[in-house]
Amino acid sequence: MNFKEIQKLFEKDLEYVNEEIKKSLDSPISFIGKVASYLIESGGKRFRPLVLVLSSRAFGYTDSRMFSIASTLEFIHTATLLHDDVVDYAELRRGQPTANILWGNEATVLVGDFLLARSFLKLVQDGDLEILDCVSKATTKMAEGEILQLLKTNEPKTTEEEYLDVVYSKTAVLISAAAEIGAILGGGNREEKIRMREFGKNLGIAFQIVDDTIDYLVDDQTMGKTRGQDFYDGKVTLPFIYAYSMADNNEKIYLEELFLKDEKSKDDFEKIFDHLSRVNAFEESFKRAKEFARLAKENVDFIKEPYREYLLALVDYTIERKL
């Protein structure tokens, strides 16, 4: 079972989620729908909704309410992408010009705010305080993670622990919420909720480590963004952290100088890339991602088939999409 097969198997469910997304974008101000759906319909994988749906069904939950709740997670995710692109001055996402390039920073910030507020309204109207608690904690943590990442920009001394803190907050916490909500909807007990939460957390961390690693490796066309973007943006990710931790004093100075240059060239990127390759930093990063993937798999060993198999396939997907 691979990711594409799972997407196929739950195609109907994901269509219901898409319908809920469209419904929530309905505003007297049509511009909001235009900006938001530009990004929402640009080929996102609906990863968070899929985690929520699989987790819900694994716990025997079948009510269509899950699609409505799943759509709010995609909204929150989209809101953070919009704000991220403003913060990063990003020009490309998924191979398309970003919303901030097309409509300006102002509209992009405000449409992000709308999506965030609209998600909460939808969850409030759904009326489950446990789910609201889970999502509002996740959203608060995400904002903290984004701020922490900003503060750690151009900090070559960032530690693995600090990096993992950012990765957990900015990415894994919402995937963790998606997995936990399935257990809440399906009436899982306390222990089961915690295990699903841990599953989502480990899955999300593995996902982001791989994302950060292939940022160094994959050419522009495959990813729909610039290769080495994190390096150019001064974002310290795991391959760099490994290389830096293994470096002697001279190498540390060399890495710092490259990393902190004001205007980084493609040549600077190639230098960093060569160094990181030579010390096996990419392999080490993938290895670390696999450890989190293994933990995620352990977390769901209590889930019955076929849902265990589906969840394991999600885990494999996160670490196999190297290219």
Next chain:
Amino acid sequence: MNFKEIQKLFEKDLEYVNEEIKKSLDSPISFIGKVASYLIESGGKRFRPLVLVLSSRAFGYTDSRMFSIASTLEFIHTATLLHDDVVDYAELRRGQPTANILWGNEATVLVGDFLLARSFLKLVQDGDLEILDCVSKATTKMAEGEILQLLKTNEPKTTEEEYLDVVYSKTAVLISAAAEIGAILGGGNREEKIRMREFGKNLGIAFQIVDDTIDYLVDDQTMGKTRGQDFYDGKVTLPFIYAYSMADNNEKIYLEELFLKDEKSKDDFEKIFDHLSRVNAFEESFKRAKEFARLAKENVDFIKEPYREYLLALVDYTIERKL
């Protein structure tokens, strides 16, 4: 009874609100507290918390829970100010450099997101779905209002109706929520909740019309921002709308040309100002604000003394702070 006396009378309550604000700013990332408290402590009037406290007490509610809820409204208000300043490229607020000038757009956007998420978390933990519904509707509406305002920028043909729609959404709706929440907390009936909501709405509209009118009138030092800022930003407000609606064809062209100039000078502002003065556009705007103030007063004629007097004093304050 004037505004200062009311602030004095409820000083203790507002201190409790401030304590709640400080508590919620507690994050492992101290930078968040620094940015947020810079704006929160820069001399805001705590207008929304005050409305909530007065309304709660008017309905006989005395529990300290009201301070916690009041603090979330100040948070949401602060979040929108942070994002507004990014959207407007503002450099001064309340006479101080804005957060975006001091810490950059990136941090300002993200700290705004944190405040918004943190407010929802606090309200969720408070656990009242009716209040959550009221606040999340208001927050969604506010985002719509900001977007509508952005779309109406540099649109000299903006109508009074469109202007009032923006004013209601971006300002009045949160004041309306503050007033309604008091009735909810104090166990008001359906009719009373609607009247308090209407009170807050009319109060908020009066407040914003006066704000927009004195933007043309008052010098930089008194307001802590540039006189004519809205004009320079291409924001169409009520005085301009009145002048435009009274203008003949030649005057319309004259007003449009001034309003749509790429780089507006102080001289352009003086020309617009002279025209608006001559046709009594400022007086007309104040008159309109007073009509909303009168409606607000009618809305609370069922409230018992002394709270009726306090609420009326808030209304008078909004229309008397001309200078």
